[in-house]
Amino acid sequence: MDNTVFRDISYGMYIIGSRFDNKNVGCVINTLVQITSENPIIAISLNKDNYTNEAIRKTKKFSASIISEKTKPKVISKFGYYTSKEIDKFKDTNYEIIDNIPVVTEDISSYLICDVVDIIDCKTHDIILGRVNITKKQTNNVPMTYKFYHEVIKGTSPKKAPTYIEGAEDKNAVKHQCTICGYIYDDAKEKIRFDDLADDWKCPLCGVGKDKFIKISE
Numbered sequence: 001m002d003n004t005v006f007r008d009i010s011y012g013m014y015i016i017g018s019r020f021d022n023k024n025v026g027c028v029i030n031t032l033v034q035i036t037s038e039n040p041i042i043a044i045s046l047n048k049d050n051y052t053n054e055a056i057r058k059t060k061k062f063s064a065s066i067i068s069e070k071t072k073p074k075v076i077s078k079f080g081y082y083t084s085k086e087i088d089k090f091k092d093t094n095y096e097i098i099d100n101i102p103v104v105t106e107d108i109s110s111y112l113i114c115d116v117v118d119i120i121d122c123k124t125h126d127i128i129l130g131r132v133n134i135t136k137k138q139t140n141n142v143p144m145t146y147k148f149y150h151e152v153i154k155g156t157s158p159k160k161a162p163t164y165i166e167g168a169e170d171k172n173a174v175k176h177q178c179t180i181c182g183y184i185y186d187d188a189k190e191k192i193r194f195d196d197l198a199d200d201w202k203c204p205l206c207g208v209g210k211d212k213f214i215k216i217s218e
């Protein structure tokens with residue numbers, strides 16, 4: 001089977017938000033599709049290990065912010081590569097609480113708020129069906145496509161994304177080397193790309209900043 005064919009399927013990019021134990025939780029997804037137009041229902045696919053899935057199952061509500069081409073790559077990597085179990089992803093990102101659910105509003109195109117109407121078990125993932133109750137066009141920013149994310153932003157998808165393709169993700173991964181101690185940071189082996197690391201990140205071997213690293217491979 002030629003798995004690269006799956007890359008010909010078109011998607012958008014979204015940040016899902018929900019609330020759990022008085023905590024704001026959320027993650028990036030690309031798998032969102034409108035299912036019906038009357039009493040509109042959308043479907044999202046969420047990995048069973050994602051904390052956001054657990055939150056939505058409990059709260060029965062979620063928001064979906066439509067990421068735009070102006071959304072900062074750092075916001076995408078924070079919501080797409082870390083878990084809300086460990087960090088507050090909403091800190092330092094503009095959001096609003098609407099219908100008791102956090103909604104990322106920073107640089108997005110639009111958002112929707114949904115009530116869960118059904119959950120379909122798909123082994124590693126759940127398909128969550130949500131009836132849309134609230135919609136708002138936030139800006140005229142162009143919605144980001146999954147293709148734009150890979151080809152223009154040079155982003156990658158983690159294994160938990162339902163559309164992850166073994167090998168195909170590595171082509172956007174590069175290596176950086178510390179000019180002081182020689183430590184190599186290989187995007188392909190890390191959770192987060194070098195370019196998306198926080199500005200105060202330090203070399204794990206010798207402790208110098210990102211500015212002492214040089215790119216050693218494309």
Ligand SMILES: Cc1cc2nc3c(=O)[nH]c(=O)nc-3n(C[C@H](O)[C@H](O)[C@H](O)COP(=O)(O)O)c2cc1C
Nearest residue numbers: 027028029030031046047050051052080082083084
């Ligand atoms: C571009 C991109 C697309 C993703 N698509 C999905 C998706 O459709 N479904 C999913 O479950 N996870 C997807 N993920 C992975 C989750 O965002 C990631 O596992 C996140 O860390 C889960 O956070 P949580 O534990 O706070 O829920 C995607 C990540 C990226 C970067």
